[in-house]
Structure formats: structure tokens, C-alpha cells
Amino acid sequence: MSPPESGESAGDPLAECLRLLEAVPAAAASSPAFRRHWPSISASLASLSASLSSPAFPPNAQLLAPLAAALSALLSVAGDAPRLGHLHTVSLLSSSSASLSQLAADARLLAAPAPSGSAGGGVGDGADGLISRLRLGSAVSRAAALEELASSVGTLPPSSAAAAVSAVAAMLDSGGDLLPASREKAVSVLAAFASSEAACRFLSQESGTVLPHLCRALESGGAGAEHACVALLPLTAASRDAAAAVAARGGVAALLGACASGTPATQAAAAGVLRNLAAFPDLLPSFCDEGAIPLLLQLVFLGTPRAQELALGCLQNLTASDGDQGQRLKVEAFQEGALGCVKDFLDSSRGDEPGLAPALGLLRNMASFRYIAEIAVSASFVSLVSAALSSDKSATRTEAAMGLAELCNVGSSGKVRNELGDSIPRLVWMLEAKSVAERDAAARALAALLAASSGYRKLFKKGERGIVNAVQLLDPVARGVDKRFPVSVLLAVSASRRCRKHMVAAGACGFLQGLMAAEVDGAKKLAECLGKGNMLGVFPRT
Numbered sequence: 453m454s455p456p457e458s459g460e461s462a463g464d465p466l467a468e469c470l471r472l473l474e475a476v477p478a479a480a481a482s483s484p485a486f487r488r489h490w491p492s493i494s495a496s497l498a499s500l501s502a503s504l505s506s507p508a509f510p511p512n513a514q515l516l517a518p519l520a521a522a523l524s525a526l527l528s529v530a531g532d533a534p535r536l537g538h539l540h541t542v543s544l545l546s547s548s549s550a551s552l553s554q555l556a557a558d559a560r561l562l563a564a565p566a567p568s569g570s571a572g573g574g575v576g577d578g579a580d581g582l583i584s585r586l587r588l589g590s591a592v593s594r595a596a597a598l599e600e601l602a603s604s605v606g607t608l609p610p611s612s613a614a615a616a617v618s619a620v621a622a623m624l625d626s627g628g629d630l631l632p633a634s635r636e637k638a639v640s641v642l643a644a645f646a647s648s649e650a651a652c653r654f655l656s657q658e659s660g661t662v663l664p665h666l667c668r669a670l671e672s673g674g675a676g677a678e679h680a681c682v683a684l685l686p687l688t689a690a691s692r693d694a695a696a697a698v699a700a701r702g703g704v705a706a707l708l709g710a711c712a713s714g715t716p717a718t719q720a721a722a723a724g725v726l727r728n729l730a731a732f733p734d735l736l737p738s739f740c741d742e743g744a745i746p747l748l749l750q751l752v753f754l755g756t757p758r759a760q761e762l763a764l765g766c767l768q769n770l771t772a773s774d775g776d777q778g779q780r781l782k783v784e785a786f787q788e789g790a791l792g793c794v795k796d797f798l799d800s801s802r803g804d805e806p807g808l809a810p811a812l813g814l815l816r817n818m819a820s821f822r823y824i825a826e827i828a829v830s831a832s833f834v835s836l837v838s839a840a841l842s843s844d845k846s847a848t849r850t851e852a853a854m855g856l857a858e859l860c861n862v863g864s865s866g867k868v869r870n871e872l873g874d875s876i877p878r879l880v881w882m883l884e885a886k887s888v889a890e891r892d893a894a895a896r897a898l899a900a901l902l903a904a905s906s907g908y909r910k911l912f913k914k915g916e917r918g919i920v921n922a923v924q925l926l927d928p929v930a931r932g933v934d935k936r937f938p939v940s941v942l943l944a945v946s947a948s949r950r951c952r953k954h955m956v957a958a959g960a961c962g963f964l965q966g967l968m969a970a971e972v973d974g975a976k977k978l979a980e981c982l983g984k985g986n987m988l989g990v991f992p993r994t
Contacts, residue, residue: 465516472523479530485541496552503559514596558593586619595634605644613651621658624665639669643682667701681721688728695729704738716756723762730769736777764810771817798836812851819858841878846887853893857900876911883921888932895937902944919954926963939974946981
């Protein structure tokens with residue numbers, strides 16, 4: 453039984469749905485099969501009629517097309533019940549009843565008045581209504597809600613952002629009724645949340661739910677892979693479990709594939725996720741299995757500046773471990789041309805580029821092998837690394853100092869001594885830096901330099917600021933600084949009576965008592981040097 457055609461409503465989806473709503477009760481009355489399901493069906497019809505008649509209901513809502521289809525199907529069941537048979541009819545009516553109930557709920561959301569302060573005519577325009585449609589709507593309604601959410605991520609208040617992320621995560625996890633295009637849009641929305649500092653933490657709270665879906669999107673390629681990488685960046689940076697989950701699902705291979713053939717934006721995002729994964733030593737076998745180093749070096753040569761920075765960061769993390777796996781990766785990186793890659797990058801750098809710090813970090817890791825350090829020194833790396841001590845960025849200065857600590861042990865020629873000599877005042881200044889890592893790196897570099905050459909010691913002794921700064925690092929308050937290195941710096945110049953006086957005046961005696969109790973290397977010897985000639989009368993001779 454089909455409803456009579458109405459030319460007036462043919463081009464008006466809202467009028468067509470209202471016409472079908474009016475036709476259903478009469479058709480149901482003529483079919484005994486409707487009796488069991490009629491109470492729920494009639495309640496949905498009444499709710500739909502009230503919602504569609506509301507002035508707030510949008511006349512071109514996407515909900516109207518599936519509603520018209522559902523009502524037409526219901527009328528067809530009423531007309532064909534005798535031919536379909538009892539069981540088939542009951543099954544169709546049960547399905548139609550559930551569908552109408554969902555459509556009625558969606559329609560109520562669209563027709564409800566907007567909360568005060570929200571723009572537009574329905575709650576669908578406000579955050580609460582939008583989130584309700586994400587959780588409760590039909591596939592079509594949720595798709596429309598996703599489109600609205602994608603354009604409003606940056607304007608959501610924190611409470612709404614948290615609920616929106618949770619709703620998108622639940623949507624992805626809901627199963628088969630989600631449209632393919634909606635799945636891709638949901639991943640892009642998660643990427644938008646990941647790019648928002650205010651909302652990113654809410655994404656981390658849902659990582660267990662969204663990670664499998666992001667990994668699937670990563671494997672699918674295209675725009676979905678880029679959005680997945682953007683969303684995975686903060687998740688894998690914040691959690692070792694998230695990084696391990698990505699690696700366990702074959703994420704390293706998929707990410708390397710994105711680095712090889714993705715768009716420039718995808719390459720950069722994928723390199724960033726790989727950098728995060730490489731920070732965990734137990735995940736390094738995945739990189740070895742996939743032959744990651746040659747591809748990452750290629751990205752350093754050919755990628756955008758952002759991709760270069762992140763690829764260098766990944767290589768730095770891969771070569772940072774001192775375990776067997778990390779040592780093999782250092783050698784492999786060197787064999788694949790990483791030293792030349794870093795040299796080209798440093799030579800071509802203009803200004804204080806973001807990639808300088810990871811490039812210097814990669815050099816420092818490889819230079820922990822004396823053979824590689826000797827090659828780096830002969831290839832004029834020393835002047836490049838020394839120049840980076842003048843950087844405006846603390847991270848770059850820190851990596852440069854750590855690199856010098858590795859290189860200066862093999863730099864014995866007059867030329868190298870002159871190049872490194874220019875670094876002494878900069879390193880002394882770095883001992884006062886706000887960053888603990890920078891102060892520690894400067895102390896390490898100075899300890900290595902002063903131990904390598906008397907010429908460096910003369911330069912250091914020219915000003916008393918270096919001694920004062922080194923003594924201050926002995927203070928227990930200076931947490932995070934390995935005390936062995938400032939002790940080594942002071943020991944290197946302790947033969948000078950003038951330097952010993954400066955150390956005493958700066959308070960070294962009190963600090964050394966605690967360091968001796970902690971059995972810090974060199975502390976006892978330095979205390980004995982300062983006690984010569986009964987200058988202090990503090991430390992007993994042993």
C-alpha cells in the first residue's frame with residue numbers, strides 16, 4: 453500500500469515527511485500485524501510530527517531523507533503484509549520501530565530551542581546539542597554533526613571539548629553503522645583536537661579507544677594517514693604504552709611508508725611519530741626490522757625543513773641508547789652516511805634552524821665511537837659545533853656542548869685547539885644558564901677541554917667567573933648536574949694558587965664536604981688540594 457502522490461510536496465522534503473506521517477496511522481489500522489508494535493511506532497510518529505512541525509526544525513535537515521525512506525518502508529509493509537507472511541512482517545516492523553525511535557530522538561535534538569548564548573536556531577548549533585547528535589544520532593545525522601564539529605574545535609569550552617572527544621571516540625568504536633566518509637572525518641576531527649593545546653589532553657584520555665582506529669587510518673594512506681599521524685603525535689609523545697601499541701600494530705612500517713610516499717605534510721607528521729617511538733629503547737627492534745635509517749636520511753636530504761627536523765630527531769633517538777641495539781644503530785647510521793648528512797645540513801643551515809639541535813645530537817651520539825669522532829674532527833666538524841654555542845636556543849647550545857665533549861678528546865692539533873679555544877668563554881657563560889641540562893652540558897664540555905690541553909686551562913683561568921660558576925654547580929641546590937664534571941673542571945686548574953683562592957672564596961669547602969660523603973669522583977682530591985698549606989684548616993689530611 454503506497455501513499456498517494458502529492459505534487460505539492462515532491463520538491464519539499466519536510467512537507468513530504470509530514471505527508472507520510474499522516475498516511476501511516478490509516479495504513480496501520482488496516483493491518484493486524486501492526487498491533488504488537490503500534491504503541492512504540494505511534495509514540496515515535498507523534499514525536500516526529502511535533503518535531504517536524506516546530507519552527508526551530510531546519511527545513512533542509514539531512515535527517516529528512518532517511519526519515520522519508522523509513523516511513524515509505526513502513527507503508528510498504530502495511531500494504532504487503534499478507535504476501536510477506538507473519539514472521540517476515542513482524543521482523544520488518546521490529547526493525548522499523550527501532551529505526552523510527554532513533555530518528556525521533558534525532559529530530560527532537562534538531563527541533564529543541566537553542567541554549568542562551570548559542571548562535572542559530574536549534575540545539576544542533578550549540579555544543580551540547582552537537583555532542584548529543586554525535587552520540588545518539590543516526591549515521592546521517594552523526595555525519596552532519598561531525599562536519600559542524602570539525603569547524604568549531606578551536607571554539608569549544610574545555611568541558612565541551614572533553615565530551616566531544618569522548619563522543620568521537622565512541623563513534624569510531626560503535627561499529628558498522630558509521631559511514632566510511634564519517635570515519636575519515638572523525639579521524640580529521642581527532643587531528644584537530646591534537647593540534648589544540650587546550651583540547652589535546654582530552655585526546656590522551658581516550659587513547660585506548662582511538663589508537664586502533666588511528667592505526668587503521670594510517671595504513672589506509674591518503675589524507676586519512678596525514679590526519680592519523682597528526683593525532684598520534686601527542687599520544688605517542690605522552691605515553692610509552694601508546695607508542696608500544698602503535699609499534700605492535702605494524703605502525704613503524706606504515707609510518708615509514710608515509711615518509712616515503714606521502715605528501716610533505718604527511719612526511720613531517722609521520723617522522724614526528726617515528727621520533728616519539730624511537731625514544732623507547734625496547735621499540736628499537738621494529739626500526740631495525742624495517743630498515744628505517746636509509747629512508748630517514750633520505751628525508752633529511754629531500755624533505756621540508758619540518759620533516760628534516762623530525763627525521764633528524766628520530767635518528768638522534770635511534771642512536772641515543774648505549775645498549776647493544778643502540779650501538780649497532782650508531783654504526784649502521786655511520787655506514788649509511790649519517791655523518792655526511794649532518795655535515796651537509798650544518799653547512800647549509802641559515803640562522804638558528806629548528807633542525808640544528810637534533811643534527812648536533814645525532815653527531816654527538818655517533819661521536820661516542822672514537823673512530824667516528826676522529827673522522828668528524830678531520831672533516832672540520834669542530835668549527836661548526838663550536839659556532840652553535842652562540843645559538844639563541846638553549847637546546848642547540850646544549851647539544852653543541854655535548855658534541856664538543858665527545859670531539860675535543862681527539863682534537864690535538866694546533867688548528868683544533870684554536871677553534872675550541874674560542875668556545876671557552878661561551879661555555880663559562882653557559883654554566884649560569886637557566887636550563888639545568890645546559891649547565892650540565894657546559895660542565896661536561898669544559899671538563900673534557902681542560903683535561904685535553906694546558907692551552908684550554910690557561911684560557912679558563914684568565915677570568916675568575918669560570919671558577920665561581922663551576923663552584924656554584926657543586927651546591928646540592930643545583931639538582932640535575934652531574935657533580936663529577938664541575939669537580940673535574942676545578943681540579944684541572946687547582947695547581948694554581950690564585951684559582952684555589954677563588955674556589956675557597958666562592959664556598960667550595962662547604963660543598964665538598966657533602967660531595968666527599970657521597971663519594972663523588974675527585975671530590976676528596978680537590979678537598980686535599982684546597983687544604984694545602986693549612987689554607988683552610990677544615991679538611992683532615994689522609
